[in-house]
Amino acid sequence: IAPGLLVGLISRIIGAGFLGGLIGGYVAGWAAMLVIAYVKVPKWAAGLMPTLIIPFLASLIAGLFMFYVLGGPIAAGTVWLTGYMKTLDTSQKFLYGMIIGVLASVDYGGAINKTVFAFVLALQAEGINEPITVLILASMVTPMGYTLAYFLGKLVHKNIYTPLEVETLKTAFPMGLVEITEGSLPIVLNDLWRSVVATGVGGAVGGGLSMLWGADSKIPASGLFAVPTMSRPWAFIVALIIGSVVTALVYLILKKPVSATDLQEEKEEEDLNLKDLKISD
Incomplete structure (x- = not known):
């Protein structure tokens, strides 16, 4: 110490x-x-x-x-670095927002995310708030995008979630609102590469727009609770919605429909009742 x-x-x-x-x-x-x-x-x-x-x-x-x-x-x-970030033009802001958005989202709160967090927190300490706002957004697009994909799937009659994954969404979505991505991990791990692609694309688009429009959280975390601290809250909300929609669309397109066999196997697992088990003498 x-x-x-x-x-x-x-x-x-x-x-x-x-x-x-x-x-x-x-x-x-x-x-x-x-x-x-x-x-x-x-x-x-x-x-x-x-x-x-x-x-x-x-x-x-x-x-x-x-x-x-x-x-x-x-x-x-x-x-x-501080001077350079303050002189970025429009195209550079969007590009850096995309890079931060991808890196902050694709490992779902893991080591890459934490490394990016250290970098953008250092920038916030110097009065540059836009990069850390991108990280906040990128950590939210996964649970919000996956939840939106469920409803879009209903509209186009494509079932991409098992009943257990639907239950997971009920927890992942409210956790995502406060920037906790880990609630989505049970779904992510069931189909890793498609999840990473959908998350990365949504994080890139949302992050680029957030940086471009100047969303500027004054605090380094907490999801939607950070919105009141921003001078341009509309920029964050719109970028978050767009990033979530992109994540949902990419995931819905890439994901294979859940087969009847998978649903039946999961139903049989749910029907297992521990009360039916007996231990003989």
Whole structure:
């Protein structure tokens, strides 16, 4: 904790910002591991290692490295990146919105999403709110798009969901409204590549439009609860609807209809009653 706190303060002082603090956290952790691995003390001082020696030496190493080596380039990079993002033209905004939308959506809250989140959160710390709004939107298009695909499937008489998946939608949709994508995973894992394609296309279109129209959430998460903080809430809502419709259409087109055999097998599983099981003596 002590080395991490120190590099965070140094990042703020030298202008490295959130990104400097994020990278500095890794530096602090590595410094602590080096001290643990290579610093040996007499037995009588072993008790001081976790309370004094490790925090002191790790803070000293990480702090000096951050201040004299790493901090300057990160601060310069942050200034350049902030200035660059503020000068994007129309086509560039749409392109970057598409890229963020795809990367933030295709692994459904996994490692790629979290990496993108760290990047866009660093931009928000510098006053650029549009990229993180794209991430919020991209995390919502999957559950909303899949739910919409169910109703569109009814209109065109194409049944793409099993009864169990329909029950999953009843949970996934409200979770999606508050930016929790994971409720859709039971459906995604049943047909992974079609799900990824539909999600990626919808996230790209919705993200590109959100960035282009300047949707700007002032908070980094929470789905529809972030809308009141935006200066252009209509841009977010319209982009979200369009992205969800695109996801629904692509998924509906790619997905194979549920066969009668699959429905029958699932019905037989549902009919299994544990009360009918008997244990003989």
